[in-house]
Amino acid sequence: MSDLAKMQAAAAALEFVEDGMLIGLGTGSTANHFIRMLGDRVAEGLNVGGLPTSEASRRLAQQVGVPLIEIDQADRIDLTIDGADEIDPDFRLLKGGGGALLREKIIAHASDVMIVIADDSKTVTTLGKFPLPVEVTPFGFTITAKKVFDVLRAAGCAGTDVAMREAGAPGRPYLTDNGNYILDCQCGAIPDADLVCQELNRIPGVMENGIFPLFASTTRGLILGSEDGVVIKGLG
Numbered sequence: 001m002s003d004l005a006k007m008q009a010a011a012a013a014l015e016f017v018e019d020g021m022l023i024g025l026g027t028g029s030t031a032n033h034f035i036r037m038l039g040d041r042v043a044e045g046l047n048v049g050g051l052p053t054s055e056a057s058r059r060l061a062q063q064v065g066v067p068l069i070e071i072d073q074a075d076r077i078d079l080t081i082d083g084a085d086e087i088d089p090d091f092r093l094l095k096g097g098g099g100a101l102l103r104e105k106i107i108a109h110a111s112d113v114m115i116v117i118a119d120d121s122k123t124v125t126t127l128g129k130f131p132l133p134v135e136v137t138p139f140g141f142t143i144t145a146k147k148v149f150d151v152l153r154a155a156g157c158a159g160t161d162v163a164m165r166e167a168g169a170p171g172r173p174y175l176t177d178n179g180n181y182i183l184d185c186q187c188g189a190i191p192d193a194d195l196v197c198q199e200l201n202r203i204p205g206v207m208e209n210g211i212f213p214l215f216a217s218t219t220r221g222l223i224l225g226s227e228d229g230v231v232i233k234g235l236g
C-alpha cells in the first residue's frame with residue numbers, strides 16, 4: 001500500500017492535536033509519519049508532551065524534537081495516535097505487527113481518545129487474517145504456546161498455528177522492548193475477538209495479546225487514508 005495513503009491519514013490526525021495535550025505516540029510506519037509531522041508543528045511553536053509506545057518511536061520523537069514525558073509522570077493521556085494491522089467494522093483492532101502491543105495497549109487504554117491512522121487496506125470484516133501477536137514471558141513459553149493454541153481452538157478460530165517470532169537468525173527469539181517473546185498465531189479468522197482477547201489474557205504466561213477491544217473510557221476514531229484523501233469515522 002502506498003506511503004501517500006499513510007501520510008494522508010497521519011496529516012489528518014494532526015488536526016485533532018491541541019496545544020498542551022499529552023499525546024500517545026504509536027509505533028509503525030504510519031505512526032512514524034505522524035511523529036515526524038508532529039515534530040514540524042513543535043518546531044512552529046506547538047506545546048505537547050509525547051508518550052512513546054516503543055523504543056523505536058522514542059528515538060524518532062527525540063530526533064524530530066517532540067518533547068517526551070516519562071511514562072510514570074502521567075496517569076492519563078489526552079490523545080493517542082497509532083496505526084493498526086487490521087480494523088473490523090466495530091473499530092476493534094488487531095495490532096502488534098511491530099511487536100509493540102503491550103506498551104501500545106497500556107497507552108491506548110489510558111487515553112481519552114485514540115485515533116487509529118491507517119491506509120484503507122487495513123479494514124476487514126473479521127479480524128484474524130493478519131497473524132495475531134501474543135506477548136509472552138520467556139519462562140515457560142512452550143507451555144504458554146500450548147495454552148494459546150488451546151484457547152484458539154476452543155474459540156473456533158479457522159487456524160491455530162502458533163509460532164515464536166524470530167529475529168536475526170533461525171531459532172533466535174525476537175525480544176520485545178519489555179524483554180519478552182512474541183507468539184504469532186495464524187488464526188485465519190477469529191469468530192469472537194472479545195472472547196479470544198479475554199481468554200488469552202487469562203493464561204499466566206501471557207502479558208498481552210494484539211486484539212484491541214473497545215475500551216469503555218476511551219473514544220476510538222478512525223482515519224483511513226488513500227491516495228485520494230481521507231475518510232474520518234467515529235470522531236463526531
Ligand code: 5RP
Pocket residue numbers: 026027028029030031082083084085094095096097098099100101104
Ligand atoms: C506495531 C503496530 C502497528 O501499529 C501496526 O503494525 C501497523 O504498522 P504500519 O503503520 O507500519 O502498517 O501495531 O506494533
